[in-house]
Amino acid sequence: MLTGRERLELSEIAEPVPSGDEVVVRVRAVGICGTDMKIFRGEIPVAYPRVLGHEMVGETLGTSDGVPHAGSRVIVDPSVSCGRCARCIEGRQNLCAAGWLLGRDQDGGLCELVAVPAANVHPLPDAIDDVSAPFVQVLTTCVHGQRLTEIAPGDRVIVVGLGVTGLLHVQLARLRGAGLVVGVTRSAAKLRLAEMLGADVTVPADQGSAFDRVMEVTRGGGDVVIEAAGTVATLALAVRMARPGGRLLAFGTVSEAAGDFPFYDLYFKELVVSAPRAAVPTDFPVAIEAIASGRVRVEQLVSRGADLRTAGDAIGALTMEDLKTIVRV
Ligand SMILES: [Zn+2]
Ligand SMILES: [Zn+2]
Known part of the structure; x- marks a missing residue:
């Protein structure tokens, strides 16, 4: 339970009592990401105390017919x-003004039992184990994001930032028929991982020649540039790396309020910009299938393990170099 900035404590809380449209999930594992890190540090404000955790896999309790997916493993x-509301009815539930995120606006899954809306659980096939399951979310x-920015077969796709989401974008772009996938990051280890997971070309970002190298391999810039690092500097680089008339998927969440940004390039290149937020329910079956079939690989993306007792230390020790931390409950 997060009781203040950078204070995560182990507490006893009351067992959840589900309302009519909720199910209780016995949590088995929770993935920790940059959003959790920002909440932990107070960069994303929440009301304290707050139970963190929004990438949760578990098992629904109950056996009665009234409980959807009773006893199943679910994400x-x-x-x-x-x-x-209008947004929900048009299938854009992620933009619901009355909506909230578990683990940020309401208590989440970094605990043993959590009540969640029955409509929000998706059964998992056995092919996805507990450590891989949080990657579904x-x-x-x-x-x-890649639905908002269509990738056409043959497109030259550049992914800037190769953390967990960047490495997933590399694999998805490949699946969608990209003709060339270029990965850009400072980390040598992540460049190697991107090559293993299907990037055609990897470019170290900290070399002065990175921009020129990307222009050369894409012959004038990417048809699609996916920014997955979430800083003003990398978003600026993504704009510069797009070809005129290209598409920019501003995927990383930028929490900085200011910085140098090539606004004029955005106009001059007539870029189509998409800034996706979270996901909608129909994205779940697609993600489950991609991981269950092995077409998207996630086992290489786990860098740390923890349990409920060590979760606070694990989150406190996270750096930008880390990939996914999985807390076993
Ligand atoms: Zn997350
Ligand atoms: Zn709504």
């Missing part, structure tokens, strides 16, 4: 929506 969609956000 929880942490994005809760009202189901009645992460992958839904990438699937959602």
